[in-house]
Amino acid sequence: MTALAESRGVPAPSAGMTLTKKRARQALLLVAAPTILMALFCGIPLVSVVVFSFYKPWAYGMKPGFVLDNYIEFFTTATYLQTLGFTFLIAIIVLPLMVLLCYPVAYYVCFFVKSERLKLYILLLCIVPFWTSALIRMVAWLPLLGRKGLINQILMGIGIIDEPAEILLYSEPSMVFSMAIIWSVFMIGPIYFSMAKIDRQVIEAARDLGASAWTTFWKIIVPLTKPGLATGILFVFVVMMGEFAIQKFIGGGKTTMLANVLIQQQGLLQWPAASAVAVVMVLVSIPVIVLIFQFVNLRREL
Amino acid sequence: MPEPTSYHVARFGWVKIVLAVYVVLFVLMLYGPFIVMVILSFQGEDGGPTFPMQGTSVFWYERLFNPSGTARDIGEYVGDFGNAGLRSLVLALLVMCISTVLATMAAQAMRARFLGAGPIFYLYLVGIMIPGVTVGLGHALFWQGIGIDKHWLGTTLPVHILWTFPFCFIVMLTVFNRFDRSTEEAAMCLGANSWRTFWHITLPIMKPGIMASALFGFTLSFDEFARTVLVAGSQNTLPLDVLGATTIRITPRIFAVGVIITLISFAVIGIFGYLMTASRYRPRFTGQEEHQV
Incomplete structure (x- = not known):
């Protein structure tokens, strides 16, 4: 093999070590451009919001300075604290709900659908709505859930309710529900991905050793899909923290989350205050993200 | 011999049926807004963004490509x-x-x-x-x-x-x-x-x-x-x-x-x-x- 390489005028790698070193050097060259760009693109916003969050608030814009006013304002205003709490409350409700809604779908497709082609079609069916405008999908809930919406009309038509149900739109439950549906692809994808990787022989072995279907599910399948669950929860949590449109359309603007406060302050040209909210958002996300990474080694999973 | 896939829940045929029904319902929920979007885009000229349909038309598509073409001001966002x-x-x-x-x-x-x-x-x-x-x-x-x-x-x-x-x-x-x-x-x-x-x-x-x-x-x-x-x-x-x-x-x-x-x-x-x-x-x-x- 070495002789062949040499006969073609290529210096053969003298030892395994040099080849590894050479590969590492090439890797560093390749990795340089993406790394520098990503460091800049991540660094710019983070440094900016931190710097501007210490600026002096001003009626129209801001003044350079180093004051804690914006943070004091945030942490002493009851509405902001409520918003912070509400954001986490929504996260605590939406994430388990999404797991409950999406896990069975992934499970069905993975274990009950036999034809590979049909599996692909069902998964594609779940992804297609994701390829249309997310904003319009949110707005399109209005004719369904509104006071005069289709669901209310149907319910009244068959006589289940006498008056239109108000809870269907502009309420917390409707917000939670539509978030769960709109982001479901972020959850189904990773769960399915880790489910499909489970070695079927492990399941067979459990069954051969006398485990019931239920035991097999809890002791084999659920633990083995933990990385997928963690990844899905991570995606949804992060998207949720930065989202402001669903609250506006489906929540009716009554109930706001941190992202809405940020957009609101920005609209009022209160950049230091908006930056402080942004910093708080990042700081409260970090422990959650670190916690999720305890359950999944993303690098090994891929 | 049963397939490995069905083997795991061989005794629980009803699980499969329940899950199948659920997946159909889930997909319907996913497509609810999508279907509404398509239907309401053909809403009649006098209709709003909700049901019922006031006839059908391609008026809203025309407005999209030619926003100033219609004289009637509906008070909507102009956009480009x-x-x-x-x-x-x-x-x-x-x-x-x-x-x-x-x-x-x-x-x-x-x-x-x-x-x-x-x-x-x-x-x-x-x-x-x-x-x-x-x-x-x-x-x-x-x-x-x-x-x-x-x-x-x-x-x-x-x-x-x-x-x-x-x-x-x-x-x-x-x-x-x-x-x-x-x-x-x-x-x-x-x-x-x-x-x-x-x-x-x-x-x-x-x-x-x-x-x-x-x-x-x-x-x-x-x-x-x-x-x-x-x-x-x-x-x-x-x-x-x-x-x-x-x-x-x-x-x-x-x-x-x-x-x-x-x-x-x-x-x-x-x-x-x-x-x-x-x-x-x-x-x-x-x-x-x-x-x-």
Whole structure:
């Protein structure tokens, strides 16, 4: 093999070590451009919001300075604290709900659908709505859930309710529900991905050793899909923290989350205050993200 | 002998039926708004963005392409959907190319062991960990601070790449991790240097993965608004025009926009689907190629 390489005028790698070193050097060259760009693109916003969050608030814009006013304002205003709490409350409700809604779908497709082609079609069916405008999908809930919406009309038509149900739109439950549906692809994808990787022989072995279907599910399948669950929860949590449109359309603007406060302050040209909210958002996300990474080694999973 | 798939729940036939019904219901929920969008986009001229339908028409599509053509003022957001759409298309295509190339480079590099690979891996994912509005605000304040006007391409591109690159990178890494190294080693043994090996062996095999990554990049950028809203400046991208159209008075026109966006997405996916099947790697063992070089 070495002789062949040499006969073609290529210096053969003298030892395994040099080849590894050479590969590492090439890797560093390749990795340089993406790394520098990503460091800049991540660094710019983070440094900016931190710097501007210490600026002096001003009626129209801001003044350079180093004051804690914006943070004091945030942490002493009851509405902001409520918003912070509400954001986490929504996260605590939406994430388990999404797991409950999406896990069975992934499970069905993975274990009950036999034809590979049909599996692909069902998964594609779940992804297609994701390829249309997310904003319009949110707005399109209005004719369904509104006071005069289709669901209310149907319910009244068959006589289940006498008056239109108000809870269907502009309420917390409707917000939670539509978030769960709109982001479901972020959850189904990773769960399915880790489910499909489970070695079927492990399941067979459990069954051969006398485990019931239920035991097999809890002791084999659920633990083995933990990385997928963690990844899905991570995606949804992060998207949720930065989202402001669903609250506006489906929540009716009554109930706001941190992202809405940020957009609101920005609209009022209160950049230091908006930056402080942004910093708080990042700081409260970090422990959650670190916690999720305890359950999944993303690098090994891929 | 039962299939391994059915084996696991052989005694629980009802589980399968319940789950099947559930999946159908779930898909219906997923498609509820989608179907509503399509139906209401053909709402009659006097109808609103809700049921019941007041007849059917293509009035809202006409308004979309010719906003000033109708004399009647409905009090809706004017918008410039055609040009916004073009801007979004240009932006998405650029974002797609840049993030796919960067992701291919990064994933190819990550196959080797080198110092700092771990931290760099997590750095790449930070882009999707920072909440969207924070990224937008941070970039907007930075450009404002150094006195550069916000622009739908110039200042928006970095924000979009930060969002799409991690997804493209994950896709590429997933594909590379299932990659059989022996073909590359064979090429190296036959005297190809690493660049030629990459170009003639790795890249052709990776093509479907690269396509998938590009598709991800395109769709994520084309639909992005949470990051874009604060950095795009005075000229809107398509999602921003849609967002604008929801601020004043919602009319069925927005559903017409939705249908057109869906059609564009389907066209893009169709093109990618075709390219992916057409580009599937077919080894040619004719033995002629090597002599020509």
